[in-house]
Amino acid sequence: MCIRDRYQRRVHGEYQSSQLQMGGSQSQLTPYGEKFDLTQFTELKRPPNDSRFGNIKVFERKGQPNALYMQKTRIAKSAAEKDKFVELVQQRYGIVHENILRIYGFDVQEQGNMCGSAFVINTYADFFENSLDKEITTRRTQNWRYYEPELWYLIFSTTKGLMKLRENNGVHGDIRPLNLLIDNQGQVKIADMSILGSGETGYSRALTQKARTFLTPNLLNQLNQKNPKPQHDPLSSDIFSLGITLLSAANLEVLEKLYDRTPGKASFRADILKSVLDLSLIHISEPTRQAEISYAVFCLK
Numbered sequence: 319m320c321i322r323d324r325y326q327r328r329v330h331g332e333y334q335s336s337q338l339q340m341g342g343s344q345s346q347l348t349p350y351g352e353k354f355d356l357t358q359f360t361e362l363k364r365p366p367n368d369s370r371f372g373n374i375k376v377f378e379r380k381g382q383p384n385a386l387y388m389q390k391t392r393i394a395k396s397a398a399e400k401d402k403f404v405e406l407v408q409q410r411y412g413i414v415h416e417n418i419l420r421i422y423g424f425d426v427q428e429q430g431n432m433c434g435s436a437f438v439i440n441t442y443a444d445f446f447e448n449s450l451d452k453e454i455t456t457r458r459t460q461n462w463r464y465y466e467p468e469l470w471y472l473i474f475s476t477t478k479g480l481m482k483l484r485e486n487n488g489v490h491g492d493i494r495p496l497n498l499l500i501d502n503q504g505q506v507k508i509a510d511m512s513i514l515g516s517g518e519t520g521y522s523r524a525l526t527q528k529a530r531t532f533l534t535p536n537l538l539n540q541l542n543q544k545n546p547k548p549q550h551d552p553l554s555s556d557i558f559s560l561g562i563t564l565l566s567a568a569n570l571e572v573l574e575k576l577y578d579r580t581p582g583k584a585s586f587r588a589d590i591l592k593s594v595l596d597l598s599l600i601h602i603s604e605p606t607r608q609a610e611i612s613y614a615v616f617c618l619k
Contacts, residue, residue, distance in 0.1 A: 370496055371514050376445050384502050388445035390514050393436055400437040407441060407513055413486050417479030419499055419507040420444045443514060451495035451572060458570040469568055475506040480556055489552040492520030493559035494532050495566055521548055532559040535586045542582050565594055
C-alpha cells in the first residue's frame with residue numbers, strides 16, 4: 319500500500335458563482351469555508367456516475383495535474399432540509415486530519431419557482447481515484463498480498479480518522495473498502511459519505527437495499543424488523559465494519575460471504591468467520607521480502 323503521512327494541501331481563491339438553472343428567480347450564492355475560483359481549474363471528462371459519490375464533477379488545478387478536487391451537488395427541497403445539511407457540513411469542513419478526506423467548504427444558492435423554493439448546495443473536497451476496494455482487486459489479480467506492517471498501518475490510520483470524527487461528535491456509519499480512499503502518496507483517507515455520498519448511513523442503505531454494507535449482528539436483527547431508527551452504539555458499529563474491512567484486505571476479497579442477506583432473515587455467518595480468520599493468519603505470516611517490510615515499517619513510523 320505504501321501509505322505515507324503528512325500530506326495536506328490548501329486551496330485559495332474564490333468560488334465561481336455559477337448559476338444552476340432550475341427556473342424561476344435566483345438568490346445570491348453564499349459561500350462557506352475556503353473558496354474555489356473554478357476559472358483556475360479544468361473540469362475532467364468522467365463517467366456520469368461515480369460508484370462512491372454518485373454524480374459529481376471532478377476538476378484538475380491548472381498546472382497541477384495530480385491535484386484533483388470534486389464538486390458534489392445536492393438539492394434541498396426545503397429550508398429545514400437545507401439548514402440540517404448546512405449544520406452538518408459546517409461541523410465537518412472544519413475537521414482537518416491526515417486520515418479524513420478534506421472538505422474545503424460549500425456554497426448555497428436558493429432557487430425559486432411557482433412551487434416554492436429549493437436550495438442548491440455545492441460541496442468541494444479533495445478527490446482520489448484510488449480506494450481500498452480497487453487496490454484489493456488489483457492486488458488479487460497479481461496475487462500481491464498485504465504484508466503485516468501494511469495491515470497494521472491500515473488499522474492505525476483508519477482508527478485515527480475515526481477517533482478524530484468522534485472527538486468532533488461525529489461517526490462515519492458506513493466503513494467498507496469502497497469508502498476508504500488512498501491518495502497519491504498512499505495515505506488512507508476516510509470519505510464522509512453522509513456529506514459526499516447519498517447522505518445515508520450504511521444501515522439506511524441496507525434497509526432500502528441500495529448497498530451491501532458491513533453491519534453488526536445487532537443491526538442485522540433490527541434490519542430484519544425494518545426498524546427505521548436502530549438502537550446501537552455508532553462507534554462500535556464503525557469499529558466492527560472496520561474489522562470486516564481489514565479482513566477483506568488480508569484475504570484480498572471483499573467479504574460478502576460473511577453475510578446472509580436473505581430479506582427478513584439477514585444474518586452474520588460466524589461459522590465462516592472462523593475459517594476466514596484462520597486463512598488471514600496464514601496469508602499475513604507468509605515470508606516477505608526484507609526491503610519491502612523495512613519500507614512498510616518506515617511508513618508506520
